[in-house]
Amino acid sequence: MNNLKLNRKKFLKTTTLAGLGVFALGIEAKNASNTSIYKNDLMPVNGKFELIPLSYSYSALEPFIDAQTMEIHHGKHHQAYVNKLNEALILMPSLQNKSLEDLLLNVSSLPENIRSTVKNHGGGHWNHSFFWKSLKIGTKMGDKFSNLAAKSFGSIEQFKANFEKASMGIFGSGWAWIVEQDGQLKIFTSANQDNPIMDAGKDPNRIPKVLLGIDVWEHAYYLKHKNKRADYVSNFWNVVNWDEIEILLK
């Protein structure tokens, strides 16, 4: 009787948390890769991925990122990636219990009929889930990151200049990323919703640890900055959650 009660209580707690996007921590721990600490947030629940609520308000990043952009970006764009990913996975029930990172790490090995949808919409779900957690006003670059940046780029200023240049150099829609790999920081750019962990499962010892990404799709900045991507990119440093990056570097 007591066991039954306890199990029921535990079950309710788990399902309630899952409803909030906090999914069964530890389930995949034995398979955990070093790609990010967010792996377990992106487990499907009953075969479906869910939009994770923001841990802050839509206006929390004002004046650098406006509330209306955040509301549309999270509530409409990100939600659409989640919906289309789920629609595709209905065609492939055997994949519906895999974490999103597991799918992306070997995305080119997925069946052809869902591969591009998982890449585009699964990538969209992973990238945005990661992005929201990377944003906060008022944090300062930590020692671990600044030491690595100085070692990898010569100076913090040079790192920032290189990252801004990479963000500006993306033709059309995409992302610029900072990853740690082989003890160095590296800048990656990707088109569309691609990201540095896609197909990185082929070389499990060198999976890049994603630390930060900037979404340079026009939907990320057009309402506030119109066509001026450079203004959005230079303002981005004001909203980087450096505390989160220090945690990722542990």
Ligand code: MN
């Ligand atoms: Mn976006």
